[in-house]
Amino acid sequence: MGDKYEEGVVDLLAALAYGELSAFDRLAEDARAAPTLTGRAALAKMAAAEMGHYRVLEEQLARRGATVETKMQPFVQAFDDFNESTAPHSWHESLVKAYVGDGLAADFYREIAEWLDPETKRIVLSVVDDTGHSAFAEREVLAACADDRTLRDKLALWGRRLLGEAVTQAQRVAAERDALSELIIRGSGDLTGIATLFRKLQSNHTKRMQRLGLA
Template sequence: MTYGSADSAPGSAGPSDGPSTAVIDLLGLLAYAELVAFFRLSDNAELAPTLVAKGELAGLAAAEYTHYKRVRDRLAELGADPEEVMAPFTEPLDAWHDRTKPQTWLESLVKAYVGDGIAGDFYREVAESADEETRALAQSVLSESGRGDFIASQVREAVERDPSLAGRLSLWARRLVGEALSQAQIVATTRVELAALLVSGAGEAEPESESGSGDLAAVSRMFAKLTDAHNARLEAMGLNG
């Protein structure tokens, strides 16, 4: 199924062909990411050591499923087959999760906060160049409200009780980020329209140049912003960068 026009700007709709391929790709990626987040948080809830923690994580999982349904429904509104547009992203996202399987409940919490967090930051940056409705939907479903506070407090309290955990969990967090950025590069190279959406947004305030140095500088600043957000999450959990 083809969307948009080859001559359309990334994120814009073609004159008669509906939403661009980049927007459909972004929504397909978001839908699958939210669905997987639901499954993973549900598993984490089973492993939680207290009933209160089980209940909190179950609620977070339910929120992720609601987010998935919202994105899925938006795809259907745009005339896309949700399963079809999610399909290209199942392999890279599943591969990332396979390579970053947590060994403990605390590692699973760090992954849910740090790994999903930097991925969400990246998706939000891509969505900045999409149409207003897509951008608003992405901002809404990627909100960390509630989840971040709960997870950060759980990890922080565990580290306060046992400071020896901090080093291991910090290393784990760095590995998660490295793997997430590597996987984002793979997705970008295989879904060129999605990559163009990112570049168009990152470089929109930069002057044009033959070397493309303006775009590169803007993308570098975007990754610096992602790193700052990552460091803030580490600090919230009581971990070192």
């Protein structure tokens, strides 16, 4: 499909890899702050799954003659800035971030996967598969907010902030990498297609917030 396409795919896999590595770090840290052993075990399992995804991406990049550490480097700042600006201040904020933030990222990569060759599509879809935090987060947040309107309102605002920060991050990552940007523009058709993509992300975000009882 051409050198530019391959370069874009390598960028995509590298961005995914750093996202998975960051998710592992965050979930492992959140697990230690869990108020129950059940919560701690649940997040630890999710963190382990993220590291499994990372290893898959590391192997795929190696097959393409790319070193994961080198290829991830251009994405470090954007991801770290996002995580710093959205550092949760409570257990429930951590759960909402994992549920909403990771869900938005997964939606973004699933959309892009539709424009890829079959093998790369399969890899991308496999590593953005739900690690199990969705059902757990829904149960925990719904139960906590059932009789606490103040917490519900606070988490609803938190969810909206996460959406804005995540969209900004996605736009920044794409804009800073020419090959990745071209991959997205070609796949979506044009700038209108990109706008449609982000509307889909927002719509899916709204549905997730509804499932948490925060819409």
